[in-house]
Amino acid sequence: MFVRLVYESFRRQKRRKLLAGAAITLGVTVATAMIAVATDIGDKINRELRTIGANLLVTPQEDTLDVEIGGVNLKPPSDGAFLNEADLPKIKGTFWHNNITGFAPMLPVNVALQSDAKTENVTLLGTYFAKRVAFGKEEFTTGVRSTHPWWKVSGAWPDDNSHDVLLGERLAVRLSAKPGDELAVSGRELRVSGILSTGGSEDDQIVAPLSLAQEILGKPGAVRRVYVSALTKPEDALARRDPKSMSGSIYDRWYCSPYPQSIAFQLQEAIPHSHAEQIRQVAQNEGAVLTRIEGLIFLVTLAALFASALAVSAAMATAIFERRAEVGLMKALGAGRLAVASVFFAEATLLAIIGGFVGFAAGGLLAHQIGRSIFNSEIAIPPVLLPVILAIAVIVTFAGSAAAIRKAVALDPVFALRGEL
Amino acid sequence: MGVSNSAQEVAAGRAQSPHTSMFVRMLIRAAVLRRGRAASALFAMVVAAAVATAMLNLYVDVQAKLRREFRNYGANIILVGRDGASLPADALSPVETVLAGRGVAAPFALVVARTSDGQPIVVAGADFDRVRQLDRWWSVSNWPAAPQQALVGVRAVSVVSPKNQPFDLSFQGHVIHLTSAGTVQTGAAEDSRVYLSLADFSSWTGVQASTIEVAATGSPEEIAAVMHQLEQTIPAADVTPVRQIMEGEARVLGKTRATVLAAAALIILTAALCVLSTLMGWVFDRRRDFAIMKALGASNLLLNGFFAAEAAALGATGAVIGFILGIGIAAWIGRVNFHAPVVPRFSVLPFVLAGSMVVTLLSAILPISLLRRVQPAVILRGE
Numbered sequence: 001m002f003v004r005l006v007y008e009s010f011r012r013q014k015r016r017k018l019l020a021g022a023a024i025t026l027g028v029t030v031a032t033a034m035i036a037v038a039t040d041i042g043d044k045i046n047r048e049l050r051t052i053g054a055n056l057l058v059t060p061q062e063d064t065l066d067v068e069i070g071g072v073n074l075k076p077p078s079d080g081a082f083l084n085e086a087d088l089p090k091i092k093g094t095f096w097h098n099n100i101t102g103f104a105p106m107l108p109v110n111v112a113l114q115s116d117a118k119t120e121n122v123t124l125l126g127t128y129f130a131k132r133v134a135f136g137k138e139e140f141t142t143g144v145r146s147t148h149p150w151w152k153v154s155g156a157w158p159d160d161n162s163h164d165v166l167l168g169e170r171l172a173v174r175l176s177a178k179p180g181d182e183l184a185v186s187g188r189e190l191r192v193s194g195i196l197s198t199g200g201s202e203d204d205q206i207v208a209p210l211s212l213a214q215e216i217l218g219k220p221g222a223v224r225r226v227y228v229s230a231l232t233k234p235e236d237a238l239a240r241r242d243p244k245s246m247s248g249s250i251y252d253r254w255y256c257s258p259y260p261q262s263i264a265f266q267l268q269e270a271i272p273h274s275h276a277e278q279i280r281q282v283a284q285n286e287g288a289v290l291t292r293i294e295g296l297i298f299l300v301t302l303a304a305l306f307a308s309a310l311a312v313s314a315a316m317a318t319a320i321f322e323r324r325a326e327v328g329l330m331k332a333l334g335a336g337r338l339a340v341a342s343v344f345f346a347e348a349t350l351l352a353i354i355g356g357f358v359g360f361a362a363g364g365l366l367a368h369q370i371g372r373s374i375f376n377s378e379i380a381i382p383p384v385l386l387p388v389i390l391a392i393a394v395i396v397t398f399a400g401s402a403a404a405i406r407k408a409v410a411l412d413p414v415f416a417l418r419g420e421l
Numbered sequence: 422m423g424v425s426n427s428a429q430e431v432a433a434g435r436a437q438s439p440h441t442s443m444f445v446r447m448l449i450r451a452a453v454l455r456r457g458r459a460a461s462a463l464f465a466m467v468v469a470a471a472v473a474t475a476m477l478n479l480y481v482d483v484q485a486k487l488r489r490e491f492r493n494y495g496a497n498i499i500l501v502g503r504d505g506a507s508l509p510a511d512a513l514s515p516v517e518t519v520l521a522g523r524g525v526a527a528p529f530a531l532v533v534a535r536t537s538d539g540q541p542i543v544v545a546g547a548d549f550d551r552v553r554q555l556d557r558w559w560s561v562s563n564w565p566a567a568p569q570q571a572l573v574g575v576r577a578v579s580v581v582s583p584k585n586q587p588f589d590l591s592f593q594g595h596v597i598h599l600t601s602a603g604t605v606q607t608g609a610a611e612d613s614r615v616y617l618s619l620a621d622f623s624s625w626t627g628v629q630a631s632t633i634e635v636a637a638t639g640s641p642e643e644i645a646a647v648m649h650q651l652e653q654t655i656p657a658a659d660v661t662p663v664r665q666i667m668e669g670e671a672r673v674l675g676k677t678r679a680t681v682l683a684a685a686a687l688i689i690l691t692a693a694l695c696v697l698s699t700l701m702g703w704v705f706d707r708r709r710d711f712a713i714m715k716a717l718g719a720s721n722l723l724l725n726g727f728f729a730a731e732a733a734a735l736g737a738t739g740a741v742i743g744f745i746l747g748i749g750i751a752a753w754i755g756r757v758n759f760h761a762p763v764v765p766r767f768s769v770l771p772f773v774l775a776g777s778m779v780v781t782l783l784s785a786i787l788p789i790s791l792l793r794r795v796q797p798a799v800i801l802r803g804e
Contacts, residue, residue, distance in 0.1 A: 019698070023694065023695075023698060026690075026691060026694060027691065030687045030688070030690075030691050033687065034684060034687065037680060037683075037684070041680065044676070045673060045676065045677065048669070048672050048673045048676055049669060049673060051665070051668055051669040051672055052494070052665050052666060052668075052669035053665045053669075057608055057609070063576075065540070065541075065542055065543075065576060065577060065580055065613040066543070066576075066610060066613040067533055067541045067542065067543055067613075068543065068610060068613075069531045069532075069533065069543060148665075149668075150664045150665040150668050150669075198664065199661050199662060199663065199664035199665075200663075200664075277608040278608050279607070279608040279609055280558040280559070280560060280606070280607045280608045280609070281494060281495060281556070281558045281607065281608075281609065282494075283608070284558040285490075285491075285493050285494045285558060288490055288493060289487070289490050289491065289673065292486070292487065292490055292758060292759060293487070293673075293677050295757070295758040296479070296483065296677070296681070296754070296758050296759075297680060297681075297684070299754050299757070299758060300476070300479070300681060300684045300685075300688075301684070303472055303475065303476065303684075303688055303750075304684060304687060304688045304691070306472070307468075307469075307472050307688045307691040307692045307695070308691050310465070310468060310691075310692070310695050311691045311692070311694050311695035311698070314465055314695045314696075314698050314699045315695075315698045317461075317699075317702075318698050318699060318701070318702030321702060321706070322702065322705070322706075366687075370680070370683050373679075374676055374679045374680055374683065375676060
């Protein structure tokens with residue numbers, strides 16, 4: 001009888017059930033989409049923040065002081081220590097290799113640039129543009145095009161294995177050179193493939209493939225410093241502690257968290273004779289920005305959950321209120337409070353589960369669309385979320401119906417059947 | 422409460438206000454007599470308007486809030502003396518005039534000096550008070566307070582003052598005697614430098630500031646305007662934007678704003694639907710009132726007008742209360758998340774008001790147009 005009551009209720013009151021079901025579905029859709037966006041927003045914004053540049057810098061351990069003003073290196077060229085280029089792919093072998101979005105080695109070399117019988121001392125900066133590097137079986141592309149996205153080139157980016165170079169904007173104006181011209185640099189003829197504009201000191205420099213800079217310097221495999229761009233977690237009290245003072249389990253937790261400090265520590269382990277450090281301007285501030293945005297979206301998600309809960313309860317309350325006559329009839333026929341309430345609760349559960357499933361699918365689609373249109377990348381919904389969402393849907397539907405059901409159960413059948421109040 | 426009593430009250434009320442029309446009386450009585458349902462409809466409206474107000478407020482304000490966060494990245498404009506020359510000695514005051522309080526500017530001067538054992542080292546002159554405001558990421562153990570005190574980069578420590586002893590630096594034959602007040606760590610070029618106060622620096626080297634770093638607040642257009650003004654007031658300087666900061670900021674702000682907008686749209690839609698279903702239930706529930714009025718000869722126009730006026734009054738009341746509540750929520754979110762309240766945006770009010778009216782009118786008109794097709798007798802008989 002109970003099952004038939006519920007079944008017939010669904011079969012005969014299709015319009016009403018559809019309305020209540022639609023409200024639940026919409027509520028669950030919004031909730032799912034917002035939870036998915038909120039869990040993924042940190043990663044998405046983290047990637048956007050990488051456009052500000054690398055957040056870690058690897059230098060040789062025994063390095064002498066940089067003597068550099070306005071991008072002009074005043075240190076004797078052979079002075080100081082170097083890193084070995086062959087060690088660089090090991091960056092991709094560290095624990096947090098998936099968080100490292102790219103790296104770019106740098107090797108500044110002082111060269112003599114001949115133009116119109118004059119000789120000028122300029123800096124030639126060797127680096128990777130978009131070099132294919134292999135680590136084990138894994139192949140990846142890295143270089144300034146991913147770590148320094150604000151570098152703009154008019155003309156073409158040089159190939160990493162060529163002898164083509166980029167000419168800094170201000171230097172190009174001074175020499176009135178354009179893409180395709182040849183430069184006489186330290187006895188070599190180099191072709192300018194493009195004009196580089198960075199807004200920084202590189203505007204006065206020549207930027208060349210790393211192998212060319214090493215050849216000019218006469219030190220194959222030499223790298224002065226490496227800029228590493230990594231997705232990091234905002235710093236907290238644990239992050240700032242000295243790893244040497246930690247006990248085993250705390251050390252493990254520190255090591256396995258993507259703090260700027262622990263990634264720097266791992267880079268130092270991976271590259272022999274190196275010193276890795278966070279670039280505080282980038283690393284410190286991105287933590288702050290990230291925390292703010294995550295907090296904002298978290299609060300907005302709470303508001304969304306609240307609004308959907310309210311919409312679901314409003315729809316359920318209206319649906320139950322409309323069925324006073326039915327309740328009156330059931331009670332007149334001798335149904336107890338428990339029997340009446342359990343019919344309504346069974347219906348609510350059924351509605352919540354159906355609405356939950358449909359809403360979860362729709363919410364996934366919606367999150368996907370938001371990811372596509374705002375971040376140009378996927379927002380994936382973990383399937384673990386499904387039972388959580390279903391449980392929330394059932395609880396909210398129950399809570400929303402509870403007040404209305406209590407009122408319906410307390411109704412005097414006489415008044416209810418006469419349609420008064 | 423006795424019937425006669427209330428009838429007397431009503432009669433007294435009528436005598437005192439003879440101009441109160443039947444229409445207004447019906448509106449008021451409808452709300453008073455069915456307090457419970459009217460209150461639940463109003464509650465739904467208030468919550469929806471509050472959530473909508475809070476979301477719109479956040480959407481308008483989030484940009485300003487995040488811009489402030491991004492100013493912690495330091496300078497977004499750099500002034501450099503043209504062709505490596507120093508800036509004019511009084512360059513800072515016109516910069517301050519152009520900024521007019523909307524940003525921070527800090528002058529820097531740089532030379533290569535020699536340590537007592539002849540090693541080259543970059544020495545910088547800086548205004549420490551301004552640097553503290555501009556470059557908040559500098560990790561400084563102790564800021565210099567007295568003259569002849571220096572701030573030493575963590576990598577420079579081993580070269581100039583490994584045992585924290587006083588040290589000498591020489592530049593073109595002039596020697597300065599310094600003590601180390603503390604160390605600075607940034608992970609960048611600053612680590613290899615020694616910083617002095619500008620006064621010490623210029624009396625020692627005779628070199629004036631060559632760079633002014635400016636962190637200007639505002640929208641990209643406002644920053645472009647500041648740059649243009651700086652170029653005009655200080656023709657001896659090259660004014661360049663710090664492109665990675667500007668571009669990164671624009672991207673992150675744009676995406677965050679778009680996400681908040683999408684969320685706001687979803688939330689407002691849900692809230693509107695909540696109001697719609699509650700109100701439709703309320704109006705539907707009063708089909709008897711409707712039928713009696715119709716049976717007594719009310720025209721369709723009057724009936725529509727009555728329910729529309731009721732809905733509009735509910736919408737307006739709900740919107741105003743909700744607006745006040747929503748401003749409170751937005752301010753709370755601002756305080757919790759950004760440690761600064763979100764400024765109330767009264768420009769949001771007309772939108773909330775108009776939106777509430779549209780939703781309430783819609784939820785009144787929809788059931789009425791359904792009921793109109795039914796004979797009053799059928800409704801009065803129940804079903």
